[in-house]
Amino acid sequence: MKADKTGMHGVWASRWTFILAATGSAVGLGNIWKFPYITGENGGGAFVLVYLICILTAGIPVMMAEVLLGRKGRMSPINTMKELAGQEKAPQFFQGIGWMGAISGFFILSFYSVIAGWTLYYVVKMISGDFSNVTADGAGEIFGGLLSDPLLLTLLHTIFMVMTGVVIARGVHKGLEDGVRTMMPLLFLMLILLLGYSLTTSGFSQAAAFLFSFDFEHLTGASVVEALGHSFFTLSLGMGAIMAYGAYMPKQASLGKTILAVGFLDTLVALVAGLIVFSIVFTNGLEPGAGPGLMFQTLPLAFSALPGGQWIGTAFFILVAIAAWSSALSIAEPAVAWAVEKGWSRGMATFAVCGFAWVLGLGTVLSFNEWSDVTLWGKTFFDSLDFLTANIMLPLGGMLIAIFVGWFMTAESTNAEARIKNPTVFAIWRFMLKFVSPLAVLAIFLHGLKVF
Numbered sequence: 001m002k003a004d005k006t007g008m009h010g011v012w013a014s015r016w017t018f019i020l021a022a023t024g025s026a027v028g029l030g031n032i033w034k035f036p037y038i039t040g041e042n043g044g045g046a047f048v049l050v051y052l053i054c055i056l057t058a059g060i061p062v063m064m065a066e067v068l069l070g071r072k073g074r075m076s077p078i079n080t081m082k083e084l085a086g087q088e089k090a091p092q093f094f095q096g097i098g099w100m101g102a103i104s105g106f107f108i109l110s111f112y113s114v115i116a117g118w119t120l121y122y123v124v125k126m127i128s129g130d131f132s133n134v135t136a137d138g139a140g141e142i143f144g145g146l147l148s149d150p151l152l153l154t155l156l157h158t159i160f161m162v163m164t165g166v167v168i169a170r171g172v173h174k175g176l177e178d179g180v181r182t183m184m185p186l187l188f189l190m191l192i193l194l195l196g197y198s199l200t201t202s203g204f205s206q207a208a209a210f211l212f213s214f215d216f217e218h219l220t221g222a223s224v225v226e227a228l229g230h231s232f233f234t235l236s237l238g239m240g241a242i243m244a245y246g247a248y249m250p251k252q253a254s255l256g257k258t259i260l261a262v263g264f265l266d267t268l269v270a271l272v273a274g275l276i277v278f279s280i281v282f283t284n285g286l287e288p289g290a291g292p293g294l295m296f297q298t299l300p301l302a303f304s305a306l307p308g309g310q311w312i313g314t315a316f317f318i319l320v321a322i323a324a325w326s327s328a329l330s331i332a333e334p335a336v337a338w339a340v341e342k343g344w345s346r347g348m349a350t351f352a353v354c355g356f357a358w359v360l361g362l363g364t365v366l367s368f369n370e371w372s373d374v375t376l377w378g379k380t381f382f383d384s385l386d387f388l389t390a391n392i393m394l395p396l397g398g399m400l401i402a403i404f405v406g407w408f409m410t411a412e413s414t415n416a417e418a419r420i421k422n423p424t425v426f427a428i429w430r431f432m433l434k435f436v437s438p439l440a441v442l443a444i445f446l447h448g449l450k451v452f
C-alpha cells in the first residue's frame with residue numbers, strides 16, 4: 001500500500017496537539033512510579049546524573065529521529081520501516097525495527113496495565129477514606145493486601161485494559177485529544193501542590209541531597225544500563241510509539257523545538273515526582289530501595305497529612321491513572337495501526353492487540369503472589385519482562401533508529417523532513433545520531449555485560 005501525503009490514519013490538528021499527545025505518551029507511570037523507585041534501588045544521585053546524560057545524548061536525538069521516520073513514512077512503524085529501508089537502500093534487517101517494536105509493545109502494555117490498575121484501586125481507597133490518618137505501616141499493609149490478591153489485581157487490570165481499548169477503538173484523535181488537553185495541565189498543578197507540601201517536610205533537604213549529590217559509589221554496570229533503559233522508557237522511545245504519533249504530525253512543523261519541549265516536560269515531571277516521594281520517604285524513616293511499591297506506600301502518607309487530603313489524594317490518583325491511560329494508548333497504537341493497514345477494522349485490531357496483552361498481563365498479576373517464587377535468573381515474570389523490554393529491546397531499537405537516520409539517510413533528505421532551520425543545530429543533531437547515540441548505547445550495553 002502506498003501512503004499519500006497524510007497517510008490513512010489522519011493528522012493531528014496542530015503542532016500543539018502533537019506536543020500534547022507526545023507528552024501524554026511520555027509522561028506516565030514511568031515518571032511518577034518507576035523513576036523514583038529505580039532511583040531508590042540504584043542509590044540516588046549518580047543514577048540520576050547518568051539518566052540525565054542518557055536523555056540528552058541518546059533520548060532527545062533518537063526521539064527526533066523517530067518522529068522524523070514516522071512523518072516521512074506516514075504509516076504504522078512496521079510498514080514505515082519496510083518502505084523507508086527500501087527507499088534508502090538500507091540492509092533488510094532495519095525493517096526489524098518495526099517488528100521488534102510491536103513485540104516490545106505487547107510486553108510493555110501487558111505489565112503497564114497491571115500497574116495502572118493499582119492506581120485505580122488507590123482512587124477507590126482514597127475516596128472511601130481508608131487512607132485517612134494512615135501510618136507508614138498501615139499504608140504498607142494496604143499495598144501488601146492488594147498485591148496478594150490475584151483476583152482483585154486481574155479485575156483492575158481488566159478495567160484498565162478495557163478503558164485503553166475503548167479509546168483506541170474510537171481512533172486516536174477523537175479519543176485522545178480532548179482528554180490530554182484538559183488532564184495534563186491538571187496533573188502538573190497537582191504535582192506543584194505536592195511539591196509545595198514536600199518543601200514543608202523535614203525530609204526535603206535529604207531528598208534533594210539524595211537525588212542530586214552524585215556519589216558514584218553505588219553506581220554499578222547494571223544501574224548504568226537501567227538508567228539508559230529508563231531514558232528510553234520514559235520518553236516512549238525505541239518501539240515505534242513516538243514514530244506512530246509522528247506519522248500523524250503536520251508536515252510543516254519543525255522537529256527541534258517540539259521534541260525539546262516534550263523531553264523537558266517529561267524530565268521535569270520525573271524529578272518533581274522524585275523530590276515528592278523521597279521527602280516523604282526520609283520524613284517517615286522509610287526505605288528508599290523499597291521497590292515497585294514505593295509510590296503507593298509514600299504518597300498516601302502525604303495526603304493524610306494535608307487538609308482535605310482525602311479529596312486531593314483522590315484527584316491525584318485519578319490524574320496518575322489518566323497519565324497512564326494516555327501512555328498506554330501510545331504503546332498499543334503501532335500494532336493497531338499495522339493491523340488496520342492489513343485491512344482489519346479498527347475495533348477488531350484493538351480487540352486483538354489489547355486481548356493478547358491482557359492475557360500476557362496475567363503473568364505479571366501472578367508474579368506478585370502465586371508465582372512470586374518462580375524466577376528466571378533471579379527475576380520474576382514481571383521483572384523479566386520489564387528488564388527485557390526497557391533494558392534491552394528499547395535501547396536496541398533506539399540504536400538502530402539512530403544508525404538508520406544517521407548513516408542511511410542523506411543530510412538533504414533528513415532535513416527536508418526535519419525542517420531544522422539553524423544549520424549548527426542540525427549538524428549537532430546529525431553528529432549525535434551518527435556517533436554519540438549509537439556509541440552510548442553500545443558502551444552502556446558492554447559495560448552492563450561487564451565487558452569493561
Ligand code: TRP
Pocket residue numbers: 025026027028029030031108232233234235236237238239241327328330331394
Ligand atoms: N513513557 C511512558 C511512561 O513513562 C510509557 C510508554 C508509553 C512507553 N509509550 C511507550 C514506554 C513506548 C516504552 C515505549 O510511563
